[in-house]
Amino acid sequence: MKSYDIVIVGGGPAGLAAAVAAKKAGNDSILILERDHELGGILNQCIHNGFGLHTFKEELTGPEYASRFIDQVKELQIDYKLNTMVMDIAADKTVTAMNREDGMFQIPAKAVILAMGCRERPRGALNIPGYRPAGIYSAGTAQRLVNIEGFMPGKEIVILGSGDIGLIMARRMTFEGAKVQCVAELMPYSGGLKRNIVQCLDDYGIPLLLSHTVVDIKGKERVEGVTIAEVDERSKPVPGTEKFYSCDTLMLSTGLIPENELSRSAGVDMNPVTNGPFVNESFETSIEGVFACGNVLHVHDLVDYVSEEAAKAGEHAAAYVKAGREAASAEEIRVKATGGARYTVPTTVSLDRLGDLLTVRFRVGAVYKDAFVSVYLDGERVTHQKKRIIAPGEMEQVILKKEQLTAHTGLKEITVTVETE
Amino acid sequence: MEKRELTCIGCPMGCLVTVEMENGEILNVTGNTCKIGDTYARKEVTNPTRIVTSTVMIEGSDFTRLPVKTASDIPKSSIFAVMEVINHAHAKAPVKIGDVVIKDVAGTGVDVVATRNIA
Numbered sequence: 119m120k121s122y123d124i125v126i127v128g129g130g131p132a133g134l135a136a137a138v139a140a141k142k143a144g145n146d147s148i149l150i151l152e153r154d155h156e157l158g159g160i161l162n163q164c165i166h167n168g169f170g171l172h173t174f175k176e177e178l179t180g181p182e183y184a185s186r187f188i189d190q191v192k193e194l195q196i197d198y199k200l201n202t203m204v205m206d207i208a209a210d211k212t213v214t215a216m217n218r219e220d221g222m223f224q225i226p227a228k229a230v231i232l233a234m235g236c237r238e239r240p241r242g243a244l245n246i247p248g249y250r251p252a253g254i255y256s257a258g259t260a261q262r263l264v265n266i267e268g269f270m271p272g273k274e275i276v277i278l279g280s281g282d283i284g285l286i287m288a289r290r291m292t293f294e295g296a297k298v299q300c301v302a303e304l305m306p307y308s309g310g311l312k313r314n315i316v317q318c319l320d321d322y323g324i325p326l327l328l329s330h331t332v333v334d335i336k337g338k339e340r341v342e343g344v345t346i347a348e349v350d351e352r353s354k355p356v357p358g359t360e361k362f363y364s365c366d367t368l369m370l371s372t373g374l375i376p377e378n379e380l381s382r383s384a385g386v387d388m389n390p391v392t393n394g395p396f397v398n399e400s401f402e403t404s405i406e407g408v409f410a411c412g413n414v415l416h417v418h419d420l421v422d423y424v425s426e427e428a429a430k431a432g433e434h435a436a437a438y439v440k441a442g443r444e445a446a447s448a449e450e451i452r453v454k455a456t457g458g459a460r461y462t463v464p465t466t467v468s469l470d471r472l473g474d475l476l477t478v479r480f481r482v483g484a485v486y487k488d489a490f491v492s493v494y495l496d497g498e499r500v501t502h503q504k505k506r507i508i509a510p511g512e513m514e515q516v517i518l519k520k521e522q523l524t525a526h527t528g529l530k531e532i533t534v535t536v537e538t539e
Numbered sequence: 540m541e542k543r544e545l546t547c548i549g550c551p552m553g554c555l556v557t558v559e560m561e562n563g564e565i566l567n568v569t570g571n572t573c574k575i576g577d578t579y580a581r582k583e584v585t586n587p588t589r590i591v592t593s594t595v596m597i598e599g600s601d602f603t604r605l606p607v608k609t610a611s612d613i614p615k616s617s618i619f620a621v622m623e624v625i626n627h628a629h630a631k632a633p634v635k636i637g638d639v640v641i642k643d644v645a646g647t648g649v650d651v652v653a654t655r656n657i658a
C-alpha cells in the first residue's frame with residue numbers, strides 16, 4: 119500500500135476540513151479513511167437547517183454544509199477511501215485499515231489526524247429493570263431511519279433526554295404526523311440549545327418536563343406506554359408523582375460520547391472529563407504527530423467550531439510533516455479549568471507554535487446567570503467578561519492574544535474560571 | 540387586550556418576552572433584555588415564518604430519500620399543508636443541490652429544493 123504524509127481517520131466535517139486545510143498549507147500527500155459509504159459523517163442525517171451561520175453567514179442544512187467541504191476535497195484532488203474501517207493506529211503512526219477490495223492493509227504515515235466523531239451513549243443509560251420491548255430507539259438511530267431510510271419508527275412518541283438530537287427529532291416526528299407526548303429530562307435544565315427548545319418543542323406545544331425521568335415501561339412485545347416521575351435533587355424519583363403516557367415508541371436522547379477506542383489503544387492520553395484526548399494549541403495529542411479535532415476531541419453543538427478547529431489541526435499537521443518537531447525554546451504553559459468551568463481545549467500551549475491568537479473552548483457544569491468568565495495568567499486576572507447566562511448546553515470560548523501571553527514573562531499557567539463577581 | 544408570551548431565541552439567555560396586543564396592534568413589548576428580543580417578538584406575533592426541511596422519495600438511485608427544504612421561510616400556519624405536499628412528492632436521480640423538487644408549494648409562492656447531490 120502507498121504511504122501518505124497525513125492520514126485522516128473519519129470523513130465527517132472534521133476530517134474534511136482538516137484535509138482541505140492541510141492541502142492548502144502545501145501538503146500533497148493526504149488520505150481520508152471513512153467507514154461509511156459516503157463522506158459527510160453525521161451531517162448526512164441532519165437534514166434540518168441551522169448549520170454554518172458563523173462560517174457561511176447563511177443557514178444551511180447538514181447535507182448542504184457537508185457538500186461545501188466534500189466539493190473542496192474533490193476539487194483539491196485529495197485521496198479518500200470509503201467503506202474503509204480503521205482498525206488500529208500504532209505509536210509509530212502506521213495505520214491499519216480494512217475494506218472489501220484491499221482486505222486488511224497498512225499505511226505508514228508521518229502524521230495522523232483523529233476525526234472519528236462521537237456516538238450515542240449506550241442504552242444502558244436507561245436505568246430501568248425489566249423487559250426491553252420493541253420500540254425503544256436512540257434518537258440518532260431514529261434520525262437515520264426517518265431521514266435516510268424513510269422509515270417511521272412509530273406514531274406516538276415519548277422522548278427521554280433533551281439533548282439536541284432529541285429536540286430535533288421531536289419536531290421531525292411531528293412533521294411526519296406522529297404525536298410527541300413529551301420530552302422528559304432528568305436534569306433541572308436542558309442539555310440542548312435554546313433555539314431548539316423553542317423551535318422544536320414550544321412551536322408544536324410539546325411539553326418539556328425538567329427533573330423528570332422514565333421509571334417504568336409498559337409492554338412486552340412492543341412499548342405500550344411509559345410511566346414518568348419527577349426526581350429530587352439527587353435524581354431519585356419522588357413517590358406519588360408518577361404519570362402514565364401512552365406511546366408506541368420511546369426515544370433516548372441521553373448524550374454523545376467521543377469515539378476514542380482507536381486513540382486509547384494507540385496510547386494517546388485521555389481527558390476523563392471530555393472522554394477525548396488532551397491536546398495542545400496545535401490540536402496535537404500526547405503522541406507527537408497525532409492530532410485530534412471535531413467531536414472525537416470534545417462534543418460540539420455547532421459544526422462551525424468543528425470546521426474551525428479541524429482546519430487548525432490540518433495546518434499544524436502539514437507544518438509538522440514539513441519541519442518536524444524542533445526542541446521547544448521554553449516549557450509548555452498549562453491551561454486549567456476551575457470554578458465552574460469543567461474542562462478546556464487545549465490543555466497546554468507552546469508559545470513557539472502558537473499563531474496570533476489562542477482560542478480556549480470550555481463548558482460549564484451548571485447554569486450561571488449574571489456571572490463572569492475570567493482568565494488568570496499565573497494569578498493575574500486578564501479577562502473578566504460579564505455573561506448574562508452560561509449553560510452546560512452551549513460551548514463557551516475565550517480568545518487571548520499572543521502578545522498578552524508573551525508579555526507575561528515566565529508564564530506557567532492559564533486558568534479559565536467562572537466567577538459570580 | 541391580548542397577551543402573548545414567547546421565548547426569544549436571539550441568544551442563550553432565552554428572555555421571556557410578553558407582547559400586549561389589541562385588535563392585532565402591538566401595544567407593548569416587555570421582558571426582552573435587548574433590541575433583538577423586541578424585533579423577534581414583533582415578527583413572531585404578526586408574521587411568524589419557518590423554513591421547513593424534510594425528505595421526498597427518490598427513484599433511480601441507491602438512495603431512497605432525498606432531503607429537501609423550502610427555498611425560503613414560509614408562514615408558520617402553512618407548515619402542515621406544505622408537509623402534506625412534500626409527503627406525496629417524488630424526485631428522480633440525478634439531482635443537484637438547489638434543484639426545484641416542488642414549485643410553489645401549497646400556494647406559498649415558495650419552491651421546495653433539494654439539499655444534497657444524488658448522482
Ligand SMILES: Cc1cc2nc3c(=O)[nH]c(=O)nc-3n(C[C@H](O)[C@H](O)[C@H](O)COP(=O)(O)OP(=O)(O)OC[C@H]3O[C@@H](n4cnc5c(N)ncnc54)[C@H](O)[C@@H]3O)c2cc1C
Binds near residue numbers: 152164377
Ligand atoms: C442530531 C444532531 C444535530 C445537530 N445539529 C446541529 C445544528 O443544528 N447546527 C450545527 O452547527 N451543528 C449541529 N450538530 C453538530 C455537528 O453536526 C457535529 O458537531 C459535527 O458533525 C461533528 O463532526 P465530526 O466530523 O467530528 O464527526 P462526525 O460527523 O460524526 O464524523 C465522523 C466520521 O468518522 C467516521 N469514523 C469513525 N470511526 C471510524 C473508523 N474507525 N474508521 C473509519 N471511519 C471512522 C464516521 O463514520 C463518521 O463519518 C448536530 C449534531 C447531531 C448529532
Ligand code: SF4
Binds near residue numbers: 548551552573575577
Ligand atoms: S432579548 Fe436579547 S438578551 Fe434576551 S434572549 Fe433575546 S437576544 Fe438574548
